[in-house]
Amino acid sequence: MSKWYIGAGEQNDIVISTRIRFARNIADYPFPCKLNTKSRTELNGKIRDAVQNDNKFGLSFVEMKTLAGFEAASMAERHIISPEFASDAGGRAMLISPDEDICIMLCEEDHIRLQVMRPGFALDEAFSVANEIDDFLNSKFDFAFDSRIGYLTQCPTNLGTGMRASVMLHLPCLTMNGAITRLISTVSKLGLTIRGAFGEGSEAVGDMYQLSNQITLGISEKAAIENLKSITLQLCAQERAAREEMIKSLDTEDAIFRAYGLLKWSKLISTDELMKNLSLVRLGSVSGKLPVPLKTVNELMISLQPATINAKAGQKLTPRERDFERAKEVRESLA
């Protein structure tokens, strides 16, 4: 199980985790959309050999076809791989660290999608690790690069640095007071994008948001990260101010304790109900209202998504069976 959501790290009352992702392609190979399963598998094998001959990062090679559907989906739920990568195993593989904090997806949208995750707010640290692995990979392979438009990627939206830096944020009070709508449109004007971190719809389930850089061409990695840092800190400051105000109200306190009671005593809990109430419990935890460690909240949020419950059970359960297992785990964790 990955360690990036343990509840530690800077700004952890709001920032759950940090992620850096690089898109790279090997020169002389067409991009994945022009490779069939056989050529993809060959290319993946070459990358595996090059990395494992000199494996200073301790990465294991896993072919996606060897995983059950729910296992791959569970990894996507835990943000270790992309949902798109989980959805199609054909000619795809990954190189992954024991802690799952480093994952290199092979033949996702690009030949190489290198991802590094860290708990809390740790953009510089995550970038430095990703950069080191990138240099290592680059010592083994020539990358597709053009001096005018940078690293070449299958989708032009990733051209340039090929870097997406993102932070996962818990913003319950900016969501409750409605300020988030305005903030979403503001950050989009600053070259960033913000969306729900869980679920597929546009709604931010559990008030969890993913803030990332939108633009990759014409802005250096350092500048993009500094920009993301400064906006993250501003959002944190606004969320804290809203929390300070709202937490004084008896209605907010009531909502927090109701959510806690519901999670503590239910026999069946759906994912939506879990996320909605965990958001309030997390607020209660960081504000000292509830005796629940942040680590427990973060763990419940990540480990009780549908496919992850299936993966733990080793089989595909019915929704009702999952609701039962989910409620049981929550009760045990909060007991």
Next chain:
Amino acid sequence: MLCQNCGKYEATTHVKRIVNGEAAEAHLCSDCAKMLGYEDVFGGFGNIFGSFLGSFLGDTGVERLSARTLQCEKCGSTFNDIVESGKIGCAKCYETFYEKLLPSLQRIHGKTRHEGKIPNKIAVNGDSKKMQIEKLEEELKAAVDAQNYETAATLRDRIKELKEGGKNE
């Protein structure tokens, strides 16, 4: 009115755009409108031809024909394939369709010139190698101006390696 692109069929799609501050109108038949990608191309970033229309309107028939049949010699993608799939086929496509892609890059990123990391090991050839060296020389100058001699030394070594024959290491 006949379609301004093919000149054969009745124009049913009328597009108005501001190109370089001047309003430009295009009248297209439904087939050409579709071919020119009046759908989202690169994942919601708007259609590639929106910003393109200026150059499209200025095209001659001959150029238009060649633009349609121009093909990447490495992976066989045509520009139409790229517009339809929203995916570039290979690195060579970027070279082949560079000019055609630039307006979309401008639209997506607001800029068209890379800033940031340069790989240690690059497959460079011909013009791109020359450009690579030029870019590094610019950076070298900036580093020297900023009295950042450590960076300057690294850049100077890289330029030397490139000039001496391509790949380092």
